[in-house]
Amino acid sequence: xxxxxxxxxxxxxxxxxxxxxxxxxxxxxxxxxxxxxxxxxxxxxxxxxxxxxxxxxxxxxxxxxxxxxxxxxxxxxxxxxxxxxxxxxxxxxxxxxxxxxxxxxxxxxxxxxxxxxxxxxxxxxxxxxxxxxxxxxxxxxxxxxxxxxxxxxxxxxxxxxxxxxxxxxxxxxxxxxxxxxxxxxxxxxxxxxxxxxxxxxxxxxxxxxxxxxxxxxxxxxx
Numbered sequence: 365x366x367x368x369x370x371x372x373x374x375x376x377x378x379x380x381x382x383x384x385x386x387x388x389x390x391x392x393x394x395x396x397x398x399x400x401x402x403x404x405x406x407x408x409x410x411x412x413x414x415x416x417x418x419x420x421x422x423x424x425x426x427x428x429x430x431x432x433x434x435x436x437x438x439x440x441x442x443x444x445x446x447x448x449x450x451x452x453x454x455x456x457x458x459x460x461x462x463x464x465x466x467x468x469x470x471x472x473x474x475x476x477x478x479x480x481x482x483x484x485x486x487x488x489x490x491x492x493x494x495x496x497x498x499x500x501x502x503x504x505x506x507x508x509x510x511x512x513x514x515x516x517x518x519x520x521x522x523x524x525x526x527x528x529x530x531x532x533x534x535x536x537x538x539x540x541x542x543x544x545x546x547x548x549x550x551x552x553x554x555x556x557x558x559x560x561x562x563x564x565x566x567x568x569x570x571x572x573x574x575x576x577x578x579x580x581x582x583x584x585x586x
Contacts, residue, residue, distance in 0.1 A: 378435035387424035458534035492524030512575035
């Protein structure tokens with residue numbers, strides 16, 4: 365079995381290079397993982413020997429096809445565990461990220477496939493992130509933009525929230541923001557770029573920092 369640290373490196377490289385084809389700099393990876401550049405260099409050399417990344421000194425790392433497949437498998441385990449903890453054990457969506465971080469490393473293919481079947485082969489986790497299927501294929505997603513970049517007067521539906529900060533996720537739930545929730549942008553306040561919005565009959569204001577962590581899709585009239 366690969367060590368936890370190896371899986372964390374692979375998953376982080378995948379997320380950092382997602383959406384572009386550039387290599388991930390060792391310094392940036394060290395900051396993301398909270399480790400030294402020397403530790404990153406040592407680990408990336410090991411991953412390169414296993415054929416999981418392409419690595420060059422002073423240029424950074426890029427996942428190979430084998431490495432990308434491994435990353436998607438780790439992400440699949442994580443997101444299925446998050447959904448299972450919410451759906452089957454009734455945990456709050458703010459509680460499951462850290463638990464899934466632990467469980468993803470110790471789950472067999474047999475068990476994760478059974479969890480997938482139990483949940484009826486879901487496409488998204490509780491925070492709106494896509495779940496790769498057992499072949500590594502990601503579901504199609506709607507066009508998403510940050511809530512902080514929306515325009516006044518338009519209607520949107522929440523389709524994803526950044527789940528890195530449990531306190532933020534908990535707060536969003538308390539003010540009524542969750543996946544699938546419809547909202548209307550009333551106004552964006554220019555002096556601090558905060559967003560005033562309405563959910564049903566309730567009006568709330570979110571700071572720019574919070575609004576950057578919420579992703580929405582526009583609801584257009586048919």
